[in-house]
Amino acid sequence: MSVLTLASAPEDATALQAAEAHHARLAGELAGRVRMLLTAVDRDPSTAEKIHTGLVAFCDRSLLPHAAAEEAALYPAAHGVPEARLLIESLIGEHRCLTALVDALRAAPGPAGAAADARALQVLFEEHMAKENGLVLPLLAMTPEVSLASLLTDMHHRLANDTGSNSAQDHHDTQEGQDMQEGQIEESGGCGGVCGCGGAEETAEPELDVREVPHALRHATVFGALDAVPAGTAMVLVAPHDPLPLLAQIEQRSPGTFAVEYLERGPATWRLRLSHR
Structure with missing residues (x-):
């Protein structure tokens, strides 16, 4: 039976889909940042330090405010449903665990020490989102x-008030319910005018392999990873196909920010260097 059939009103069905999409973006962006940290720790300690700092900042401006807004706007209504009461109390406990892991990340002396906590944070958050999406x-x-729909509107207003002082550069980390549109582009446009033919040397740049990432999280994972790439550095993206729609989204999201160079062109694996100008 579909979600549209189960929802008591059409606007609630739409709100449910928007909430699930936002959860996917949060989980994907967190996964991208964590993967970049884990790969950078052994390859480039100085870059790993910047990624570590960016991960903590992302949690402070996106993950933790999202959890607080849920507790204020969403959880009280769910707690009033008898069959959900124990589940909500458990989810509130998970929020405390998420906060503790973010605090551990913040207090870690360096990215190597933060790696285990970062991975634990990712696993817990993904499990937490699955319970909210599948049950609550x-x-x-x-x-x-x-x-x-009204509960989520209230939640979004709380988030907007909490993040109103953020800069425009950080705005995309707290957007709610706005779906990215995947458009086709010409290859030359998607590469930012810096398209290679595959003969580049291997580097110590962090690598993000999205072939095993669930499709629903894949683009958000790449966006999160790119947000963790400091200016003047690069990451290598490994994909199962030529990611032209993704490159179009990257350019739309951050015009002129990333140059793209193809290192390998299929047929089974595509490898691209994305350089933050």
């Missing part, structure tokens, strides 16, 4: 006495 949100969507 559908339950609220099909409860006639509850308006999931």
